[in-house]
Amino acid sequence: MATSRDQPKAIPxxxxxxxxxxxxxxxxxxxxxxxxxxxxxxxxxLFAAGAVFFCYDYKLFWATLLFGLCGFYMAAILYKLxxxxxxxxxxxxxxxxxxxLAALRAEELPVYTILLPMYKESGxxxxxxxxxDRLDYPREKLDVKLLLEEDDLGTVEACRKLxxxxxxxxxxxxxxxxxxxxxxxxxxxxxARGDYLVIYDAEDIPEPDQLKKAVAAFKxxxxxxxxxxxxxxxxxxxxxxxxKWFTMEYTTWFEFxxxxxxxxxxxxxxxxxxxHFRIGPLRELGGWDPFNVTEDCDLGIRIHAHGYLTKVLxxxxxxxxxxxxxxxxxxxxxxxxxxxxTHLVYSRSNFRTLGELGLFGYLSFLLTVGGLSATLIxxxxxxxxxxxxxxxxxxxxxxxxxxxxxxxxxxYLSDIDLQYTLWSQLSWVFYxxxxxxxxxNLVFILINVLACRRRGxxxxxxxxxxxxxxxxLISLAAWKGFLQLFFRPFYWxxxxxxxxxxxxxxxx
Amino acid sequence: xxxxxxxGLFILIVTMALGAGSSNLVAEELxxxxxxxxxxxxxxxxxxxxVRIATGFDREPPLRQxxxxxxxxxxxxxxxxxxxxxxxxxxxxxxSQLEIPPYNDTSLPLRFAISQRYLQTEGRIRITLKTSYxxxxxxxxxxxxxxxGEDLFAQGAHLYTQDGARVMLTVDRYGEASYxxxxxxxxxxxxxxxxxxxxxxxxxxxxxxxxKILPAMNxxxxxxxxxxxxxxxEEFSAAKRKLRIIAPAFNNNAPALGLLAEAGRFLPEGETxxxxxxGIEDILFGTPVALYKNVLHALVSRIxxxxxxxxxxxxLIIPAPPAGLSGRGEAYVEAATKVARERHLSVMxxxxxxxxxxxxxxxxxxxxxxxxxxxxxxxxxxxxRGTFYLTVGVLLVALVAFIIVQxxxxxxLRKLVEFTCSEE
Numbered sequence: 001m002a003t004s005r006d007q008p009k010a011i012p013x014x015x016x017x018x019x020x021x022x023x024x025x026x027x028x029x030x031x032x033x034x035x036x037x038x039x040x041x042x043x044x045x046l047f048a049a050g051a052v053f054f055c056y057d058y059k060l061f062w063a064t065l066l067f068g069l070c071g072f073y074m075a076a077i078l079y080k081l082x083x084x085x086x087x088x089x090x091x092x093x094x095x096x097x098x099x100x101l102a103a104l105r106a107e108e109l110p111v112y113t114i115l116l117p118m119y120k121e122s123g124x125x126x127x128x129x130x131x132x133d134r135l136d137y138p139r140e141k142l143d144v145k146l147l148l149e150e151d152d153l154g155t156v157e158a159c160r161k162l163x164x165x166x167x168x169x170x171x172x173x174x175x176x177x178x179x180x181x182x183x184x185x186x187x188x189x190x191x192a193r194g195d196y197l198v199i200y201d202a203e204d205i206p207e208p209d210q211l212k213k214a215v216a217a218f219k220x221x222x223x224x225x226x227x228x229x230x231x232x233x234x235x236x237x238x239x240x241x242x243x244k245w246f247t248m249e250y251t252t253w254f255e256f257x258x259x260x261x262x263x264x265x266x267x268x269x270x271x272x273x274x275x276h277f278r279i280g281p282l283r284e285l286g287g288w289d290p291f292n293v294t295e296d297c298d299l300g301i302r303i304h305a306h307g308y309l310t311k312v313l314x315x316x317x318x319x320x321x322x323x324x325x326x327x328x329x330x331x332x333x334x335x336x337x338x339x340x341x342t343h344l345v346y347s348r349s350n351f352r353t354l355g356e357l358g359l360f361g362y363l364s365f366l367l368t369v370g371g372l373s374a375t376l377i378x379x380x381x382x383x384x385x386x387x388x389x390x391x392x393x394x395x396x397x398x399x400x401x402x403x404x405x406x407x408x409x410x411x412y413l414s415d416i417d418l419q420y421t422l423w424s425q426l427s428w429v430f431y432x433x434x435x436x437x438x439x440x441n442l443v444f445i446l447i448n449v450l451a452c453r454r455r456g457x458x459x460x461x462x463x464x465x466x467x468x469x470x471x472x473l474i475s476l477a478a479w480k481g482f483l484q485l486f487f488r489p490f491y492w493x494x495x496x497x498x499x500x501x502x503x504x505x506x507x508x
Numbered sequence: 509x510x511x512x513x514x515x516g517l518f519i520l521i522v523t524m525a526l527g528a529g530s531s532n533l534v535a536e537e538l539x540x541x542x543x544x545x546x547x548x549x550x551x552x553x554x555x556x557x558x559v560r561i562a563t564g565f566d567r568e569p570p571l572r573q574x575x576x577x578x579x580x581x582x583x584x585x586x587x588x589x590x591x592x593x594x595x596x597x598x599x600x601x602x603x604s605q606l607e608i609p610p611y612n613d614t615s616l617p618l619r620f621a622i623s624q625r626y627l628q629t630e631g632r633i634r635i636t637l638k639t640s641y642x643x644x645x646x647x648x649x650x651x652x653x654x655x656x657g658e659d660l661f662a663q664g665a666h667l668y669t670q671d672g673a674r675v676m677l678t679v680d681r682y683g684e685a686s687y688x689x690x691x692x693x694x695x696x697x698x699x700x701x702x703x704x705x706x707x708x709x710x711x712x713x714x715x716x717x718x719x720k721i722l723p724a725m726n727x728x729x730x731x732x733x734x735x736x737x738x739x740x741x742e743e744f745s746a747a748k749r750k751l752r753i754i755a756p757a758f759n760n761n762a763p764a765l766g767l768l769a770e771a772g773r774f775l776p777e778g779e780t781x782x783x784x785x786x787g788i789e790d791i792l793f794g795t796p797v798a799l800y801k802n803v804l805h806a807l808v809s810r811i812x813x814x815x816x817x818x819x820x821x822x823x824l825i826i827p828a829p830p831a832g833l834s835g836r837g838e839a840y841v842e843a844a845t846k847v848a849r850e851r852h853l854s855v856m857x858x859x860x861x862x863x864x865x866x867x868x869x870x871x872x873x874x875x876x877x878x879x880x881x882x883x884x885x886x887x888x889x890x891x892x893r894g895t896f897y898l899t900v901g902v903l904l905v906a907l908v909a910f911i912i913v914q915x916x917x918x919x920x921l922r923k924l925v926e927f928t929c930s931e932e
Contacts, residue, residue, distance in 0.1 A: 013924065013927065013928065014928075015927065015928055015929070015930055015931075016928050016929075019925075019928050019929055020928070020929040020930075020931075023925075023929055032925055054692060055690055055691075055692045055693050056689065056690060057685075057688045057689060057691075058688065058691060058692055059688055060688070176928050177924040177925065177927070177928045178924075178928075486910075486914065486917075487913070487917060489921070490921070
């Protein structure tokens with residue numbers, strides 16, 4: 001790990017042609033403007049309508065709002081559950097058999113570009129190269145780009161000291177605004193020589209035959225398939241509770257959810273690394289949005305919007321699960337912020353997005369990108385409200401002079417049904433809310449249990465049962481990301497790697 | 509056949525023998541009486557009304573008339589609603605068998621529906637019993653809950669007008685939905701337009717013949733403070749706040765009804781808050797809970813009718829059942845709470861000097877003093893208005909600050925982007 005002493009005090013920002021080119025071609029679908037004037041107007045109209053509705057009938061307003069949110073929340077959870085179940089039943093991932101791999105002749109293999117963006121990771125540069133070296137692919141067909149940042153002198157120096165093989169090239173990305181990974185990737189894309197391209201993170205350990213599998217899978221697939229998402233998983237699941245939960249979540253996402261989306265033909269929000277691309281269509285799409293902090297998710301949606309497809313390939317890249325809470329929260333907050341950015345980008349013109357993604361694709365996008373983030377942001381609000389409500393019950397049972405709201409107030413004296421009083425209506429809402437929350441938590445636990453079974457991690461079952469705690473942590477990070485969207489939208493929350501004490505190579 | 513003819517002949521002979529020469533005597537000398545036996549004191553405007561009248565003859569029948577029964581046809585009993593300025597409206601009476609026996613009074617249950625249109629008005633219902641030789645009538649005064657007038661008085665457990673007519677108060681069912689319409693702006697407007705005079709009207713039952721004691725309490729400041737009203741006066745005076753106490757003559761059949769009768773006799777004098785303190789007398793004297801609840805509904809309705817809509821805040825003080833009557837008192841507490849909830853009243857618990865288990869906590873007067881100070885705080889319009897302005901101010905400042913930061917941030921980021929994208 002580089003220390004602050006390795007860093008220059010202040011390197012002035014430079015101009016960057018890749019950013020200029022991307023914006024020139026793709027400004028409309030870039031997150032460079034977090035929210036457009038038109039969107040602000042739409043939001044103001046929405047707020048005004050909400051305020052008028054609230055003034056007109058505050059109870060109806062709350063009931064409508066809460067039931068609407070609950071409906072959306074439940075739809076997002078159920079969609080995930082259905083997708084997971086479908087993927088378990090159908091196993092839709094692209095499979096490449098050993099025979100197909102053996103049939104690939106080395107001289108016919110295309111040049112493969114590997115992008116390795118690194119920032120302040122001088123300590124794991126050597127390990128990274130060892131991982132690349134383990135790849136089963138002809139060295140002369142490899143085009144490895146180490147993407148380093150100009151202001152990260154420590155890593156630049158560490159890489160220079162290494163005896164880099166000929167297929168490795170160091171690209172120093174100029175210190176330009178915004179300082180994000182997608183911008184570095186665009187520099188790599190500009191210099192790429194391969195027919196295919198893949199991104200790995202510094203700590204990744206891909207399966208050795210992954211590149212060959214990708215080549216075989218691309219050959220089997222139609223031309224519309226421009227991206228293959230490989231499954232990501234962690235090699236240090238048992239390090240602490242956080243890594244256990246994180247492993248279950250990743251297993252759910254990459255083993256079940258993304259294959260389910262693949263099966264349904266829905267847009268796939270890509271995972272951060274191990275995305276294999278055909279380089280031509282990738283260049284046609286303009287590469288990654290340098291202003292989007294989840295450029296992978298954005299690119300996944302853009303691929304679908306342009307009529308291309310993403311499929312899931314049955315191969316695994318092993319990564320290091322974050323074991324430190326602060327580090328994990330930073331990473332997770334960036335994800336939520338990026339998902340919200342992506343949602344805002346594609347909500348600029350809902351009709352255009354609807355036309356590009358199709359009705360099902362659009363609904364799926366709403367539920368997986370915006371909906372997922374919304375559920376995470378809503379969670380704490382729902383929990384606090386429910387806790388307050390249950391607090392009333394506890395207070396009532398302890399005789400503290402408070403009374404929980406009943407669902408129906410029946411006037412036993414005159415048989416008048418008072419179910420329309422404010423408190424009873426709110427009770428209906430809160431009971432509904434609690435049912436939804438508990439169901440969602442049950443679904444969450446169920447999916448995590450399935451994930452444990454899939455990976456054969458039965459000893460993680462207690463963690464699966466306690467996964468609502470993890471959900472609370474995710475919500476905390478989600479709020480951080482949500483608030484950051486207003487003040488530091490392009491800030492890249494750097495995730496530190498190399499914190500694990502587990503040897504990745506041995507584990508995998 | 510022969511047996512039947514024989515029996516019929518026998519009855520004819522006996523009847524003729526009993527009534528020989530006396531049928532004209534009944535027509536000339538006996539006249540039925542009519543009095544209202546029961547009528548709902550308070551009805552909601554969507555309810556059907558059932559009235560029970562008692563009838564009989566005004567005197568003993570002559571000898572040998574013992575078994576005579578006068579049958580009345582439905583057309584002979586009529587109910588007419590008279591509304592000033594309008595044509596009389598005959599009400600559809602649903603009669604049961606109408607028989608007037610010679611001796612004991614007979615209750616005749618009459619049911620008639622008064623359409624909602626008429627329940628929104630004031631008038632008189634005249635029930636007439638007409639026979640071929642006599643016509644009698646009874647009257648019910650139909651009054652609106654919002655404006656029952658100032659001529660009412662409570663006697664027994666009923667309300668009457670000064671001319672002795674039983675009163676039936678019609679109270680509108682509180683429209684929850686209509687209350688909610690624009691409730692938020694109305695509440696804001698109310699808090700901004702409440703008059704600056706922060707006086708309080710305190711309407712309560714007082715078992716020591718309020719009519720006699722109150723003038724002394726209100727106007728003779730030299731008299732020592734006495735009980736809860738004394739403490740109220742003392743504390744309000746110390747806080748330099750205006751207080752007007754209305755404690756009507758005590759009615760031990762239904763104390764709350766006294767409040768209702770009296771409610772018409774005070775007019776708003778600029779006070780911003782009305783305190784309704786039904787007290788514990790109804791619990792002590794066992795007022796029927798349904799009546800108690802309806803009286804509270806009518807009372808609130810009446811008070812709301814005295815002021816322009818929404819310009820006064822009405823507080824209902826929930827009674828604290830005395831030790832030993834907590835079981836019975838619970839129903840009254842429940843009723844008062846429900847009225848407050850249904851009508852969106854602010855509530856305050858009555859002063860208590862003991863806990864729920866009736867264990868003694870602190871002296872009664874201390875409890876009353878705490879209650880009064882709390883009441884003074886709760887009715888301080890200026891502080892509430894201040895809180896409102898403060899909240900709005902803080903929200904506005906936060907909003908403006910947020911917008912400024914956002915605008916600044918957008919400009920900063922835009923400049924950075926422009927710089928990055930500019931040609932070399």
